[in-house]
Amino acid sequence: MGIILYVTCPYIDCLEGYWKLSASLRNYLPDSDLVTTTTASYKTCMILCLMTDGCCFISYIASSSECVRHRKMLNYTPQTSSSVWNLMKDDGCPCGWYRVQTTCLIFPNVYLTRDESLVYCQRMDATLAEIINDEKYQFIVGIAKVKTEITDLWLGGSDISNEGTWLWNSGLPITGFTKWSSSAPDNYGKNTNNADCLYMGSWIDFYWDDCGCAEIKSPLCEKPSL
Ligand SMILES: [Ca+2]
Ligand SMILES: [Ca+2]
Incomplete structure (x- = not known):
């Protein structure tokens, strides 16, 4: 096993931190969630991803020239050594993210404390979502209610x-x-003296509640759309 090189877009010569999706290149449809091949460089790997319908990002293993195309963001595990290249959709959000107003949202299928969630979002250049109007709230609730894994x-x-x-x-x-x-x-936290963190819970129809920050829930991450 070689060293895995994850390259993050903002530091190289790609467009505005994201790849541009080129519809004319979408001519290859893989049948698995991960597609691995060997390429001469990470740039070739980027091009292959662009040619792969549904490819969200790549990881490139330099020592073995392995180019891994990932089709999903949802089960993406953040890498401390950073990072990924997102493929941008026409709506200005990376694939796997939902756009509402000027925000891109993602509902990662992970369960973390509040502090861990902050780090999780940060590794995707995102923050925990702040809901400042009803349109955004209703949009989030709509997705939360159809994604059964969300609690x-x-x-x-x-x-x-x-x-x-x-x-906020x-x-x-x-x-x-x-x-x-x-x-x-109500400042009531399970197993703690305080409830100082904000969440929306399926048990209260996705209204808001306070709870202990060490409880385990899913992060709702957001970042601005392009
Ligand atoms: Ca409190
Ligand atoms: Ca409470």
Whole structure:
């Protein structure tokens, strides 16, 4: 096994941090989730991905010249050594991500603490989602309700720095548009003294609740669309 080289787009000469999807190159349809071949360089691998319908990103193993084309983002495991090349869709979001307003959203099928979720999103150049209007909220709920693996989703809000003062991670106060469930926030956390992190739970029809930040839920990650 060689060293796996993951190359991240923002640092090379690809377009605006993402690949451009070229419809004219979409002439090859693989029948598996992963397609591995050998190529002379990572750039050739990028081109192969562009020619592969549904290819989201590549990993390139330099020592063995292996080019791995990945078809899905959803089960993507973040790599600490960074990173991936996303293939951008026509809507300005990487494939596997959903666009609402000027935001790209992804619902990774992983279960993590709130802090782990922050890191998870960050490795995709994303943050935990902040919901500041009803259109975005309804869009998220619509997806959450049809994706059966989704139970609870971490959002990017907390009252960890000042009990009772809820802030989005970007610094904006959580006021105006909110979707708290009937008794929330109540600062009740399972096995903890505090409930300082914000999530939306399937058990409360995806309304918002506060819970202990060490509980295990799925991150809802977002980043701006291009
Ligand atoms: Ca609290
Ligand atoms: Ca609560």
